[in-house]
Amino acid sequence: DAEITQSPRHKITETGRQVTLACHQTWNHNNMFWYRQDLGHGLRLIHYSYGVQDTNKGEVSDGYSVSRSNTEDLPLTLESAASSQTSVYFCASSEGRALYEQYFGPGTRLTVT
Amino acid sequence: GQNIDQPTEMTATEGAIVQINCTYQTSGFNGLFWYQQHAGEAPTFLSYNVLDGLEEKGRFSSFLSRSKGYSYLLLKELQMKDSASYLCAVRDPLQAHAGNMLTFGGGTRLMVKP
Numbered sequence: 001d002a003e004i005t006q007s008p009r010h011k012i013t014e015t016g017r018q019v020t021l022a023c024h025q026t027w028n029h030n031n032m033f034w035y036r037q038d039l040g041h042g043l044r045l046i047h048y049s050y051g052v053q054d055t056n057k058g059e060v061s062d063g064y065s066v067s068r069s070n071t072e073d074l075p076l077t078l079e080s081a082a083s084s085q086t087s088v089y090f091c092a093s094s095e096g097r098a099l100y101e102q103y104f105g106p107g108t109r110l111t112v113t
Numbered sequence: 114g115q116n117i118d119q120p121t122e123m124t125a126t127e128g129a130i131v132q133i134n135c136t137y138q139t140s141g142f143n144g145l146f147w148y149q150q151h152a153g154e155a156p157t158f159l160s161y162n163v164l165d166g167l168e169e170k171g172r173f174s175s176f177l178s179r180s181k182g183y184s185y186l187l188l189k190e191l192q193m194k195d196s197a198s199y200l201c202a203v204r205d206p207l208q209a210h211a212g213n214m215l216t217f218g219g220g221t222r223l224m225v226k227p
Contacts, residue, residue, distance in 0.1 A: 042219040089156060101146060102215065104155035
């Protein structure tokens with residue numbers, strides 16, 4: 001069955017370190033998204049991609065970057081981790097354009113100490 | 114700008130009916146989604162409305178009024194497993210180049226009691 005996976009599921013890192021969170025989907029979806037979820041803020045969009053070599057900034061992109069070298073993967077990199085980036089990160093993907101819902105990965109819980 | 118409001122928490126009794134409201138103010142509108150999210154898990158899709166009216170899917174129904182910027186999710190015959198957060202999300206094609214951008218509300222945590 002097609003699916004979307006994230007790794008690692010849990011990560012503890014130190015302030016200032018570079019961290020990369022992986023997202024992999026096997027639906028062959030063009031659209032992929034990264035969100036963070038914090039109490040009181042719901043899901044907020046970090047970056048998104050509508051296809052290979054396409055990346056765009058979302059609402060809370062500062063301190064994060066993504067790259068899209070193939071259809072299946074959209075890794076999220078924290079260039080220099082900060083305590084404010086402690087959160088649960090969800091990757092999502094969707095098919096085509098307007099009418100299709102997003103499918104979410106299981107999430108990565110990141111703690112920056 | 115974007116503004117999507119939902120109640121933070123609700124409590125209901127097993128077997129009852131509960132209505133979770135969502136109001137939105139967005140630059141544009143091209144559909145409203147409801148997602149369910151159990152604690153520690155990923156959001157999963159429940160429903161989608163783009164035209165005014167009621168969409169029914171088993172025990173769950175979702176209603177939309179575009180003129181009022183208002184939607185609700187109706188859960189009937191509540192079960193203990195319905196205890197979860199319910200997220201309202203709006204697609205606004207004017208937020209970015211056209212496509213699948215969603216803006217989420219803060220979510221409503223529903224607790225179902227015996």
